[in-house]
Amino acid sequence: MDPLKNVLINDILNARCADPFGCLGLQKSKTSSGFTLTVWRPTATAITVISLTDDTVLGKMDCLHKDGLFELSFPKAKAPFYYRINVTYGDNTYTIVDPYQFSDATFHDPEHHQANLYKSQGAIHRGAYINKQLTINGTRFAVYAPAARSVSVVGDFNAWDGRLHPMSSNGDGIWRLFIPDVNHGARYKFEIRANNGDILPHRSDPFAQRIEQYPSFASVVCFDEKHQWQDEQWTQRPLVDIYETPMSIYELHLGSWRRKEDNQPLTYLELKTELVPYLQEMGYTHVELLPISEYPFDGSWGYQPVGLYAVTSRYGTPEEFKELVDALHQANIGVIMDWVPAHFPADSHGLANFDGSKQYEYPDPKKGWHPEWNSLIYDFGKDHVVNYLISNAVFWLEEFHIDGLRVDAVASMLYLDYSREEGEWIPNQDGGNHNYEAIAFLRRLNETVYLNHPRCFTVAEESTAFPGVSKPTYMDGLGFGFKWNMGWMNDSLEYIKKDPVHRKYHQGELTFSMVYAFDEQFVLPISHDEVVHGKGSMIEKMPGDPWQKFANLRVFSAYMYFHPGKKLNFMGNEFAQGQEWSHQRSLDWHLLDIDYHQGQHRLTQDLNHLYKNEQALHLDHSGHGFEWISYDDSANSILVFVRKAKEYTAHGIAITNFTPVPQANYRIGVPEPGRYQVIFNSDDGRYSGSDYLLSQGCQKNHIYQTEAIASHDKANSIEIKVPPLSGVFLKWLGE
Incomplete structure (x- = not known):
């Protein structure tokens, strides 16, 4: 031999x-x-x-x-x-x-292999997809493991025996094998022998489109040719300036929105039936899904993913998830998904020490280990890691018609010393704390999304003053479409928690946001992070007796919708969820039988429709859409400002009263003479308010006529009646 x-x-x-x-x-x-x-x-x-x-x-x-x-x-x-x-x-x-x-099947990528869909990314061609060779059905397996001594495919089709199907590499670090008669639904993993001879725990396929839950975490061959998309009217809609259109986002954890009697979560198909009409009725423009990439631990809510290309199998199949997205689009509701490229967990079936070496994470724990989340940080300096992540982003936009990516934990990517003490981090080449590799990755990500998918957008969860997060890369920005306004969130929540008697000393906490409101393209977030870990639900944050608690929540909600910026609210906030959120149980839908909660539900619905219908509320990205009338009436804790449409002919006046004291004769200057109509009042009895204006003969639709009396540096003014703990919006009807 x-x-x-x-x-x-x-x-x-x-x-x-x-x-x-x-x-x-x-x-x-x-x-x-x-x-x-x-x-x-x-x-x-x-x-x-x-x-x-x-x-x-x-x-x-x-x-x-x-x-x-x-x-x-x-x-x-x-x-x-x-x-x-x-x-x-x-x-x-x-x-x-x-x-x-079939050596040719091993060393040549089939035409419809996933990486070929994203040629602009230069992704390494690997993954498992059904394909045909010489009329022989089967699956072409491939995995990048350059430091491996050997790699085998193991699965149900070979009794998980690593001896039967050794793979081959041509020296490029990619191991390949075409196995006939292994088809859709087959379970598999990779058995990798490290360079030192040790056989590692079986790895899930980093490109698998389906991964089973505990205990197997097996990858599943998945090639979907079944779903026929019917959302052409949505995906081919005319391009518009997204910064001048309303965006009201319902943040959703799929597994705990509603549950069945046995406490099992709804499936994708059940959500299609129940969620879509609910969002339509409530007037939301978008839904944002907490991470749906596969993850092993329920308690991570998806923020510790192992399987970026796999739709979580907790609620059904990838085909069924596509049905949900399709139905949302047909209802004119955009779909945003939380996407986690910052870090990944060290689970033995995942990417950690993948082939016996640090292929995906930074080798040095001072750069590669996240102390706050006990997870590993992607090595953004490696081409195959960057290609893997960017191809994944494009994969969701193209394969599942996702409209937006909310990128999680951007601040942790930007700073080398994030959540680290002195001596626990490695400075960059200039001695600073910016991660240049991560910054380059984020810029490339955003350029890829916007150049190839102009109807899609990205959103950064970024909590620092890093400059230009939502500025284009050609202006030295990171290139995101939007940034979460964490400053507004923190300041406004701290303010609203205070007893109204003390708020006059903290007026600046509300007004400061307008100093920087147009420095970035902002989303105003009241997210899941604000209603967990002992922070209490939104209604629990409010001071006072039950009536005041709900009145405070109503005026806060109105203030959020009046304030420049896109809106994001976590599920349950729309009806004043009672207890703080838990991923293990349903929202407290029974609370809608109580008037106060039902009132908050109606108020949220009406605010969404007000926001969508009133052009004066749409211009979020420019100071031309905002003008203060009164920001310094701290004695009464009242704010008054103008919201203006791009053409200015449409404008309205927002008044918020953060005390339980009504103001019967409150004079404000106005931009234009004429008639101003009350089109929203959070104190309306419909919302379980006091109906103060109604008792004064000034209910909704009441019209105020301006007077030639100077006030707030304006030639004309109106004298209005301001209800207690309320948000009121007046629309200018002309002269």
């Missing part, structure tokens, strides 16, 4: 072969004419070779080694041929197609 082949055969017998095509399948004979066929089937007792195209028996193989190595010579064969084998194990015989006759 050829010495080299002898070495390879020895590696095969010991499950450490790195070049199975060098010794298995048909090999050109080096000592005589023809070909020699070598087959490895552990514990087989006999093997017969049959033509692939008919039932011609080509010969019975000789046992070369008792462990299951067989050989048969074809001295008259002029060229390679394709074959099947009948493999006998004791009394049972099975027919299989030997994968080691």
